[in-house]
Amino acid sequence: MNPVSPARPQAKATVDPMSSQAAGTELPPTIQPRPRDAGATKARLLRAATEEFAEHGLAGARVDRIAERAGANKRLIYVYFGDKDRLFDAVVDDQARAVMAAVPLPDGDLAAFAAARFDYVLANPTVRRIAHWRAFERTEPTEDELAGYRIRLEAVAAAQREGRLRADIPAADLFALVMRMTESWLAAPTALWIVADGDPLAPERLAEHRQALLAAVRSVIVG
Amino acid sequence: MNPVSPARPQAKATVDPMSSQAAGTELPPTIQPRPRDAGATKARLLRAATEEFAEHGLAGARVDRIAERAGANKRLIYVYFGDKDRLFDAVVDDQARAVMAAVPLPDGDLAAFAAARFDYVLANPTVRRIAHWRAFERTEPTEDELAGYRIRLEAVAAAQREGRLRADIPAADLFALVMRMTESWLAAPTALWIVADGDPLAPERLAEHRQALLAAVRSVIVG
DNA sequence: ACGATGTAACTATCCAGTTAGATACATCAG
DNA sequence: CTGATGTATCTAACTGGATAGTTACATCGT
Numbered sequence: 001m002n003p004v005s006p007a008r009p010q011a012k013a014t015v016d017p018m019s020s021q022a023a024g025t026e027l028p029p030t031i032q033p034r035p036r037d038a039g040a041t042k043a044r045l046l047r048a049a050t051e052e053f054a055e056h057g058l059a060g061a062r063v064d065r066i067a068e069r070a071g072a073n074k075r076l077i078y079v080y081f082g083d084k085d086r087l088f089d090a091v092v093d094d095q096a097r098a099v100m101a102a103v104p105l106p107d108g109d110l111a112a113f114a115a116a117r118f119d120y121v122l123a124n125p126t127v128r129r130i131a132h133w134r135a136f137e138r139t140e141p142t143e144d145e146l147a148g149y150r151i152r153l154e155a156v157a158a159a160q161r162e163g164r165l166r167a168d169i170p171a172a173d174l175f176a177l178v179m180r181m182t183e184s185w186l187a188a189p190t191a192l193w194i195v196a197d198g199d200p201l202a203p204e205r206l207a208e209h210r211q212a213l214l215a216a217v218r219s220v221i222v223g
Numbered sequence: 224m225n226p227v228s229p230a231r232p233q234a235k236a237t238v239d240p241m242s243s244q245a246a247g248t249e250l251p252p253t254i255q256p257r258p259r260d261a262g263a264t265k266a267r268l269l270r271a272a273t274e275e276f277a278e279h280g281l282a283g284a285r286v287d288r289i290a291e292r293a294g295a296n297k298r299l300i301y302v303y304f305g306d307k308d309r310l311f312d313a314v315v316d317d318q319a320r321a322v323m324a325a326v327p328l329p330d331g332d333l334a335a336f337a338a339a340r341f342d343y344v345l346a347n348p349t350v351r352r353i354a355h356w357r358a359f360e361r362t363e364p365t366e367d368e369l370a371g372y373r374i375r376l377e378a379v380a381a382a383q384r385e386g387r388l389r390a391d392i393p394a395a396d397l398f399a400l401v402m403r404m405t406e407s408w409l410a411a412p413t414a415l416w417i418v419a420d421g422d423p424l425a426p427e428r429l430a431e432h433r434q435a436l437l438a439a440v441r442s443v444i445v446g
Numbered sequence: 447a448c449g450a451t452g453t454a455a456c457t458a459t460c461c462a463g464t465t466a467g468a469t470a471c472a473t474c475a476g
Numbered sequence: 477c478t479g480a481t482g483t484a485t486c487t488a489a490c491t492g493g494a495t496a497g498t499t500a501c502a503t504c505g506t
Contacts, residue, residue, distance in 0.1 A: 037451090038450075038451065041451080041452085056282065057280060057282060057283070057359065057360075058283070059279065059280060059282040059283035060280075060281075060282035060283075060360075062494090062495075062496095063495075063496060063497080064494095064495075064496090072452085073451095073452060073453050073454085074453095074496090074497085075452075075453070075454090075497090075498085075499095076451080076452070076453095077497095078496095078497070078498085079450095079451085079452090083496080083497075084496070084497090129359065131412070132355060132359070133359070135410070135412065135413070136280065136352065136355070136356070137280075137283075139413045140413075141412065141413050141414035141417065145412075145414040146414050146417060146418060148414075149412070149414045149415050149417075149418040150418045153415075153418055153419060168435075168438060169435040169438060169439065170419070170431065170432075170435060171419070172411075172415060172418070172419030173407075173408065173431075173432050173435040173436070174435070174439075175415070176407040176408055176411045176415060177404055177407045177435070177436070177439050179407070179411075180403050180404060180406065180407035180410065180411075181400055181403060181404060181407075183403065184396075184399040184400045184402070184403035184404075185396065185399055187358070187403065188395075188399045188402075188403075189354070189358065189364065189368075189372070190358070190362045190363075190364050191364035191368045191369050191371075191372045192372050192376075192395060192398070192399060194364065194369060194372075195369060195372040195373045195376055195395070196376060196393070196394070196395030208393065208396075209393075209396050212391075212392040212393060212396040212397070212400070213396070213400070215391060215392060215446075216392060216397075216400050216443045219442045219443050219445075219446060220439045220442050220443055222442075223438070223442055260485090261484075261485065261486095264485080264486085285460095285461075285462090286461075286462060286463080287461075287462090295486080296485095296486055296487050296488085297462090297463090297487090298463090298464085298465095298486075298487070298488090299485080299486070299487090300463095301462090301463065301464085302485085302486090306462080306463075307462065307463090
């Protein structure tokens with residue numbers, strides 16, 4: 001690759017920001033060298049990547065920006081995660097696992113599920129953005145994710161058999177409908193938000209929508 | 224503009240692919256020069272851009288690929304549309320206008336609206352992808368779009384006043400819910416599709432979901 | 447002294463946007 | 477009808493800046 005570049009000595013002394021007896025008056029003002037902690041650094045990188053990917057998507061995200069946000073060196077991304085794509089996968093898996101854990105489907109109670117999911121997505125906006133970008137850029141769900149959906153679908157089917165949920169709609173369709181409904185306000189087109197005047201994200205407005213959402217879900221699930 | 228370029232004679236003869244008495248045996252084998260038609264070229268570019276942006280988003284789309292898909296020269300994108308961003312805007316506007324025209328909300332009949340929207344999105348997959356990418360990358364709805372939503376919202380509100388739609392949910396919320404429901408199957412996570420076995424896009428399956436969707440919408444809109 | 451952790455500088459590639467034309471077609475002068 | 481001239485349409489090749497990924501070291505903890 002780079003056959004002609006034999007060492008570059010003493011370059012160090014000229015730029016080392018740590019050397020205390022540096023020539024100038026420039027005593028480095030409390031640049032703590034940060035205690036080394038691979039786990040913490042990796043976690044900071046994952047967090048930074050989550051924000052960056054949420055904002056810009058896979059293609060729009062910049063590896064340099066991720067390193068900067070994490071206050072870590074770019075190289076570490078390649079050490080810990082491999083490359084940009086696998087970092088994205090790591091972020092996606094992490095987010096998917098977090099939602100699955102935070103929003104269960106107790107006893108196939110889709111109304112409770114809808115409420116929990118609305119609250120979670122409201123509190124964690126990145127989840128929705130990551131999920132959507134993932135759906136477009138890449139596919140390949142993880143085994144964890146499949147298992148999560150399998151459990152939820154079985155819970156819905158059981159509740160249908162026991163008459164607690166309407167049975168004239170397939171379990172998957174019913175679940176997909178309700179899941180989608182939970183995002184209807186937060187994912188609504190900007191134009192709709194503008195036309196429906198008032199701040200769409202004001203706490204009272206969100207509370208009002210939450211009630212509307214739950215009323216609608218209740219209507220759907222009983223038939 | 225071009226102060227130092229006085230005429231440019233006979234350069235032509237050296238490369239003219241049309242000159243029938245060209246030296247070599249290389250008779251250009253039916254490379255039709257394509258009749259010049261600015262409108263058609265522009266339309267081909269817009270169509271190609273729509274596909275490219277739908278597949279890759281704004282950041283992921285490649286201007287060179289768009290030109291190639293259109294069978295046109297890259298330069299023409301800059302002549303006709305300005306730059307990549309404005310080409311994206313053109314695509315978004317075009318798609319938004321198309322959906323607005325194709326999916327009306329007659330008399331605030333949300334069930335009919337849901338059916339029409341489901342059918343349209345099914346037949347035009349790019350619309351959904353473009354809309355989603357737009358929501359993330361850029362905002363700024365057009366005046367046409369605002370007007371479209373205003374009309375639809377008023378139709379819903381009117382139907383609510385006349386008792387044809389439930390009135391305990393704000394018009395905007397009800398509309399957002401129904402609109403979102405129409406995409407629940409097509410936008411469902413891959414994992415859900417896999418877990419609910421069978422081909423999710425098979426005609427019979429789609430017909431089944433369509434029925435489920437309409438049943439659910441009917442439940443929602445009456446209360 | 448050795449592996450794990452960290453850093454700055456570098457490179458090869460890609461890609462949006464530009465330059466400098468070339469070709470088709472219309473119109474008009476002779 | 478004929479060639480000259482202007483204009484809209486189209487093209488290949490280039491450029492400068494950005495960006496993913498690498499190299500060659502440095503330093504810490506043990």
